[in-house]
Amino acid sequence: MEPWGRLVVLAVAITAVVSSPLANKLQPGKEWPTRNSVQQPQDVWLQLQTSTTDASDLSTTELPPEEQTDAAIEAIEVTTEENNVILRTSDSENDPLEAVVPTEESNDILVKSLEESEKVDYSGAQVWKVPTSSSKVRSLLGNLRSRNMISPWGGNHSYIDLLVKPEAINNVSQELRKQSVPFDVIIVDLQKRIDEENPPLDENEIELQDRQGHRMTWKQYHRLTDIHGFMDYLAKTYPRIVSVNTIGKSFLGRDLKVLRISDGKPTNKAVFIDGGIHAREWISPATVTFFINQFAENFDEESDDVKNIDWYFLPVVNPDGYEYTHQVDRLWRKNRRPAGTRQCLGTDLNRNFGHHWGGKGSSGNPCSDIYRGSKAFSEPESKAVSDFILNSAAEFKAYLTYHSYGQYLLYPWGYDDAVPPDYKDLDIVGKEIAQEIQRVGGSKYTVGSSSGVLYPASGGSDDWAKAQGIKYSYTIELSDTGRYGFILPTSFIEPVAKESLAGLRVLARKLNEA
Ligand code: 0X9
Ligand code: ZN
Numbered sequence: 129m130e131p132w133g134r135l136v137v138l139a140v141a142i143t144a145v146v147s148s149p150l151a152n153k154l155q156p157g158k159e160w161p162t163r164n165s166v167q168q169p170q171d172v173w174l175q176l177q178t179s180t181t182d183a184s185d186l187s188t189t190e191l192p193p194e195e196q197t198d199a200a201i202e203a204i205e206v207t208t209e210e211n212n213v214i215l216r217t218s219d220s221e222n223d224p225l226e227a228v229v230p231t232e233e234s235n236d237i238l239v240k241s242l243e244e245s246e247k248v249d250y251s252g253a254q255v256w257k258v259p260t261s262s263s264k265v266r267s268l269l270g271n272l273r274s275r276n277m278i279s280p281w282g283g284n285h286s287y288i289d290l291l292v293k294p295e296a297i298n299n300v301s302q303e304l305r306k307q308s309v310p311f312d313v314i315i316v317d318l319q320k321r322i323d324e325e326n327p328p329l330d331e332n333e334i335e336l337q338d339r340q341g342h343r344m345t346w347k348q349y350h351r352l353t354d355i356h357g358f359m360d361y362l363a364k365t366y367p368r369i370v371s372v373n374t375i376g377k378s379f380l381g382r383d384l385k386v387l388r389i390s391d392g393k394p395t396n397k398a399v400f401i402d403g404g405i406h407a408r409e410w411i412s413p414a415t416v417t418f419f420i421n422q423f424a425e426n427f428d429e430e431s432d433d434v435k436n437i438d439w440y441f442l443p444v445v446n447p448d449g450y451e452y453t454h455q456v457d458r459l460w461r462k463n464r465r466p467a468g469t470r471q472c473l474g475t476d477l478n479r480n481f482g483h484h485w486g487g488k489g490s491s492g493n494p495c496s497d498i499y500r501g502s503k504a505f506s507e508p509e510s511k512a513v514s515d516f517i518l519n520s521a522a523e524f525k526a527y528l529t530y531h532s533y534g535q536y537l538l539y540p541w542g543y544d545d546a547v548p549p550d551y552k553d554l555d556i557v558g559k560e561i562a563q564e565i566q567r568v569g570g571s572k573y574t575v576g577s578s579s580g581v582l583y584p585a586s587g588g589s590d591d592w593a594k595a596q597g598i599k600y601s602y603t604i605e606l607s608d609t610g611r612y613g614f615i616l617p618t619s620f621i622e623p624v625a626k627e628s629l630a631g632l633r634v635l636a637r638k639l640n641e642a
Contacts, residue, residue, distance in 0.1 A: 160373060160388060161521035248457040250322060252294030255315035257610060258304065259287050265309050272300055279497065281613055282534055284582050289314065289610050291459070314610055321615045322458050325349075326410075341365070346418050346621045349410045351454055352382065352447050355417060359387045359443075362424045370424050375442070376512025379465040382447040384512045389423045390438035397639050398522035400598075402442040402513065402529050405477045405589060407449025407460045408614045409532040411606045411624055416443040416530055418625035419632060433636040438522055445509055446477055459614065463507055467494030475501035478531075479585065480510040481592035484543035489585030500587050513589065517596065525639050526600035527593035528632075533613050535571055536605040537562050538578035540594040543586035545579045548594060557600060557638050561631040569627025571607055578603055600635065604628070 260266050260283065269288065272278045277296035281289040292300050304311055315321055326349045329337065337343050344350055344358035363372040369391055374383045390396060403409075403416035420441050423430060444450050448464035462474030472495035479490040482504035486492075490500035505511040517524060539554040541547060548554075555575065562573040574581055578590070594601040607624045608616060616624075 160371070162519045163521050164519075247455075248459070250318040250459070251320075252297075253318040254292045254294075254297060254313055255281060255318060255610075255613060256290050256292055256300075256311045257287055257314050258290060258309060258311045261286055262309075264307060268303060268307060268309075272296070272303065282610065284534070284536075289613060291318070315613070315615075318615070321612065325615050325617055327618070344417060344421070346414060346421075346625060348618050349414060349621075352444060352451055355413060355443055356383065356385055358417065359385055359420070362387065362420065366424055366427070369427050375516040376508060378446070378448045379463060379508055380448045382451070384442065384445070384447070384509060386440055386442045386516065387420055387424075388438060388440050389420070389427065391427070391435055393436065396436055396438045397525045398438040398440065398520075399526045399528070399635075399639070400440045400442075400517060400524050400593075401527075402445050402589070404444035404446055404450050405529060406531055407446050407453045407462070408458065409530075409606075410453070410614070411532045411616050411621065412530040413443045413450065414621045415606060415625045415628050416441055418621070419629055422629055431633070431636070433640045434633065436640055437636055440520075440522070440524075442513065445513060447509075449474070461497050462499065463509055465507060467499060468502070469494045471495060472499075475499050475507050476587075477507055477510050478589060479587035480505060480507050481514065481587050481589045483588075483591040483595040484541075484586045487543050487584075487586030489542075489583055490587050498585070504587070510589070514592065517593070517598075524593075524598045525642075526602075526635060527590065527598045528602050528604060528635075529589050529593075530604050530606060530628075532606040532616070533608055533610070534582075534605040535573045535607055535609050536578075536581055536603075537573045537575045538581060538590070538603040538605065540577065540591045540601055542578040542582075542584065542588040542591050542603070544584050547577045547580075550599065551577065554600060554602070557635065558602065560638065561634045564634045565627045565631040568630035569623055571624070571627055573604075600639070604631075 258265065258269070260269070269278065269290070273280070276293075277300055278290045278292050281291055283289055301311075329345065329348055333345060333347055337345060342358040342361035343354040359372050362370045370387060370389055372385055372387045375386050376384045378384060401416060401419065403412035406412075419439075420443070423434060423439060427435065446463050449460055449462060452464055453460050460474070462476050464474055466473045467475060472493075474494075476490070476496075476498045479485075479498050479500035485504035486500055489498065491498045493499060501507055501510075505514055517527075537558045539547075539551060539558060558575040562575050566572055578585070578588070588603065590601045590603045606628065607620060612620075
C-alpha cells in the first residue's frame with residue numbers, strides 16, 4: 129500500500145475509535161464490556177479471540193513421579209484417506225496436540241471418527257454404595273480399581289458409590305465379604321436405568337415445542353443444538369435484555385455459548401454461572417437453562433435483586449463430552465481431546481484450571497477420569513472460560529458451577545484441606561441458600577469447603593475463580609444423593625431446577641445487600 133494510503137486508513141481507524149461510544153454507554157444487551165473496552169472500545173470478539181492469558185505465573189505443584197505423564201507417550205496422528213490431512217504431530221515439547229487448530233473440514237472428520245462408534249452397553253453393571261472409613265477398605269478398593277473392576281461414581285469422606293462391571297460382580301462382592309465390608313446395591317441394572325432415563329416427549333409436548341419457537345423443555349434432557357437454539361431464540365426475542373456470544377470453541381469445534389441477561393444499569397453487579405463441565409451430569413445444563421428461561425421470559429416480574437445483576441450463563445462448558453454422552457457413552461466425564469496416548473483420551477476440565485494445578489486429587493495418567501491435562505488450561509474449554517472472565521470488564525461477585533450429584537454446596541478450597549480467609553461469609557450465604565432449597569423443594573444440601581466435605585481435588589474452576597477475587601465461588605452438586613446418581617430420571621428436572629432457582633434468588637438478595 130502507498131504511504132498516503134496507509135495514512136488514510138490510520139486516520140479512518142482513529143476516527144472510528146475516538147467517535148465510538150464508551151462500552152458502558154452502549155445499548156444494554158448489545159455489547160459486553162471487556163476490560164479494555166471501557167477505555168477504548170473495540171470489537172469485543174476481536175479482543176476475545178486475540179487475547180492471551182499467561183498461565184505460566186499460575187502456581188503449580190511438583191508432581192509425584194508416578195503421576196507424571198509418560199514423556200515417551202506417543203502422539204496420535206489422525207489422517208484421513210480422502211485428503212490425507214495430518215491433524216496431529218508429535219514433536220511439541222509439552223503438549224503434542226497444542227499447536228493444532230482444526231479446520232472445519234478436519235473437524236467433521238474428527239468428530240465422525242471419534243463419535244461414530246457403537247454405544248457403550250452397561251447391561252449387567254451395577255452401582256454399589258460402600259463405606260470407606262477403614263483404611264483396609266480404601267486400599268482394597270484401590271486395588272480393585274487398578275485391576276479395572278470398579279470405577280468410582282461419587283462419594284465423600286465416609287462412603288463411595290462404585291460402578292461395578294458385570295464380569296467383576298462376583299469377585300468384588302467376595303473380596304468385600306472377606307473383609308466384612310457391608311455394601312448396598314443401589315442400581316441393579318445400570319443399562320436398564322439408562323434406557324428408561326430420557327424417554328421421548330409425548331405428542332402434546334411436541335406440539336408445544338413446535339409452537340414456542342425453540343425446542344427446549346424441562347421434561348427431557350436435550351441435545352446441544354436444542355440448548356443453543358433456545359439461547360439464540362431468547363436473544364432474538366428479548367434483544368433489550370438478552371444477548372448471546374460465543375466465547376470460544378471446544379476441541380471439536382463446537383461453540384461455547386454464553387447468554388447474558390442484563391438491563392444494562394451501570395450499577396449492576398455481575399454473576400457467572402456455568403454447567404456441564406462434566407459431560408455425564410445432565411441435570412446441570414438442564415438446571416442452568418431453567419434459570420435462563422425463568423429470568424429471560426419473566427424479567428419484568430422478577431425482583432429488583434435479580435434485575436440488579438448482570439447474569440452470564442454458560443450452560444455447557446464441555447459440549448464435546450456432552451454430545452458424546454448422548455451418542456456413545458452415557459457415563460463419559462471428561463472432554464474429548466486426545467491426550468497423547470493411543471488408548472485414552474479426554475481431560476477432566478475440573479482438574480485443568482490454574483490454581484494449584486497438578487496437586488492432590490488429580491492424575492497425570494490420561495486414562496484416568498481425573499486426568500488434569502498436560503498443563504493448566506491446556507484445554508480450549510477451560511481456557512475459554514478463564515479468558516472470558518479475565519477479559520470481561522464485569523466485576524464478577526459470584527461464580528457458580530453446577531455439577532451432580534450428592535446435594536452439596538461447596539466453597540473453596542478444593543485443592544487441599546484449607547479454607548480462604550473469608551470462608552465464614554461463604555459458609556453463611558451457603559447455609560442460607562441451602563435452607564431455602566430445603567424450604568422450597570425439600571432437598572437437604574450439605575454446606576462446607578469442598579476438600580473438607582468431599583475430598584481434596586486440585587485444578588477446579590471454583591478454586592480458580594476464588595483466586596481471581598470472585599468472592600462467592602461455589603460448586604453446587606445437584607440431586608440426588610445416590611439413588612439414581614448421574615442417571616436422574618427426567619421427572620426430577622423441574623423440581624431440582626425450581627428449588628435451585630429459589631437458592632439462586634437468595635444469592636441475588638445477599639449480593640444486593642452487600
Ligand atoms: O470432583 C469434582 O470435580 C466435583 N465433584 S463431581 O462429582 N461433580 O465430579 C467436585 C469439585 C469440588 N471443587 C474442587 N475440588 N475444587
Ligand atoms: Zn462434576
